Amino acid sequence: MSLGAGEIPQARPVSKVVRDFSAVVVLALVALGAGLALNHFSSQQMPLVYQTPEQRLDAQLNSLISTPPFKVTPAATVGLPEFRAAVEAKNALILDARPSFFFQQGHVPGALNLARDNFAADYRALEPTLKTQLDRPVFVYCSGGACHDSKLVANALLSLGFANVSVYTGGWDEWSAQGLPVATGRAS
Amino acid sequence: MNRTTLEKGLLIAGSLVIAAVFAYAGFNKITDPSDFADNIFGFAILPPALINLLALALPPFELGLATLLLIPYSRRIGALAAMLLTLIFCAVLLSALLRGLTLDCGCFGVGAPSRARMWVELGLDIVLLGSASLVYWRSLV
Numbered sequence: 001m002s003l004g005a006g007e008i009p010q011a012r013p014v015s016k017v018v019r020d021f022s023a024v025v026v027l028a029l030v031a032l033g034a035g036l037a038l039n040h041f042s043s044q045q046m047p048l049v050y051q052t053p054e055q056r057l058d059a060q061l062n063s064l065i066s067t068p069p070f071k072v073t074p075a076a077t078v079g080l081p082e083f084r085a086a087v088e089a090k091n092a093l094i095l096d097a098r099p100s101f102f103f104q105q106g107h108v109p110g111a112l113n114l115a116r117d118n119f120a121a122d123y124r125a126l127e128p129t130l131k132t133q134l135d136r137p138v139f140v141y142c143s144g145g146a147c148h149d150s151k152l153v154a155n156a157l158l159s160l161g162f163a164n165v166s167v168y169t170g171g172w173d174e175w176s177a178q179g180l181p182v183a184t185g186r187a188s
Numbered sequence: 189m190n191r192t193t194l195e196k197g198l199l200i201a202g203s204l205v206i207a208a209v210f211a212y213a214g215f216n217k218i219t220d221p222s223d224f225a226d227n228i229f230g231f232a233i234l235p236p237a238l239i240n241l242l243a244l245a246l247p248p249f250e251l252g253l254a255t256l257l258l259i260p261y262s263r264r265i266g267a268l269a270a271m272l273l274t275l276i277f278c279a280v281l282l283s284a285l286l287r288g289l290t291l292d293c294g295c296f297g298v299g300a301p302s303r304a305r306m307w308v309e310l311g312l313d314i315v316l317l318g319s320a321s322l323v324y325w326r327s328l329v
Contacts, residue, residue, distance in 0.1 A: 013328055016264075023265040024272060027252050028245065034252075035244030039221065050225055050239035117222070 053116065057152050060120035061159060075140075075154040076166040083139055083168040084180065092137040093130070095157075097149040098172065100186075108141070108175055109183045116142070116149035119156060130162075138165045144173030195326065199263075202323050206270050206316060207257040213296050214250030221247070227294025230301075231284050249273070257323075267324035274317040281310045 039046055051059070078086075086092040087108055094111040096103050103113040112129070114122045123130070138157060142149040150167045157165045176182060217224045225243035228234060234242065253273070256266030277295065284291055285306055292301045295309050 016328060020265050020268045023262075024269045027256070027265070027269055028249055031249035031252055032241065032245040034248040035221075035241075035246075038218070038248070039244050044222065046222055046225065046240050046244070048237075048240055050229060050236040050243075052229065053226060 053148065053152060057116060057119055057156055061156050063120045064123060064160065075151055077169045078139065078166045080170050080174055080178070086137060086139055092139055093133050095138060095140045095153065097140050097142040097153040104185055106176065106182045106184050109181050114153055116152050119153065134162055138162055139168050140165065141168040141171045144171035147171060199323060199326050202319050203257045203263055206320055206323065207254040209316060210250040210270060211254040214247045214254065216296055217294065218247035224294050227292055230291045231280055233280060264324060264327040267320050267327060270320035271317060271324055274313045274320060277313045278310060278317060281306055281313065285310065
């Protein structure tokens with residue numbers, strides 16, 4: 001078929017699709033470059049090879065003390081009645097292992113934020129308080145039954161010399177669902 | 189309103205909705221790539237060497253395709269990118285569900301691991317896949 005004067009030749013659908021796929025590949029490469037650049041200038045730079053939360057906590061723990069490779073062993077657990085009694089009696093150290101954003105949105109009254117994802121920095125900030133309470137019962141919680149952060153933090157504390165560390169497995173989900181007192185902000 | 193105008197209107201509305209969904213998802217992930225990398229790890233599909241690269245590249249890719257969908261000249265490319273991405277999301281989510289995994293897929297930010305939510309997200313991905321395919325097809329012909 002010949003084109004008339006002034007007509008612009010239209011690309012065939014197949015060649016359009018091929019061109020579109022090429023454009024998507026270019027978009028993917030640009031996105032990868034942008035992601036790497038953002039990471040390079042980020043204050044919380046990620047390594048290029050993935051590390052599990054356990055490996056990341058192990059690295060943070062090693063910046064505090066020299067320890068054998070970090071291993072998660074089953075920590076003692078407590079339910080709501082025992083945890084609630086400890087909170088009300090104010091005779092235990094309550095630690096919230098969730099990221100600070102969630103801690104500030106709401107936490108158990110009297111709890112301190114020792115976030116798994118910022119363990120070394122949080123530990124250093126709390127060290128003066130924590131070091132005086134090595135023999136007190138310590139309860140660690142995170143979001144709820146499915147979360148892993150409280151177990152990781154509990155094991156890290158055992159490595160750091162705390163003797164009596166338990167995980168409150170119900171976590172924030174159970175505590176808040178029961179309508180129990182909550183505190184907000186950086187620390188209560 | 190004639191049929192062509194209605195079709196054009198629907199095409200633009202569809203593109204806007206898909207762009208909004210991907211822009212929201214991209215912004216949510218770009219703020220904490222480390223958490224998103226943990227979500228990807230949970231699917232047990234990729235080797236460690238590729239997980240962080242994907243966690244870094246996917247949010248800008250989603251934001252990029254959302255931008256392309258908003259520009260009439262590049263809408264077709266944005267729609268194709270959305271189609272391919274949602275197709276991969278569907279396959280990965282379905283594979284995790286069939287393997288009995290309970291995960292937080294990290295698709296739209298951090299949440300609690302839940303199989304019910306995984307099914308909902310699979311449904312949303314299927315709707316997105318259908319919409320993106322329609323936008324692409326209508327922009328192509």
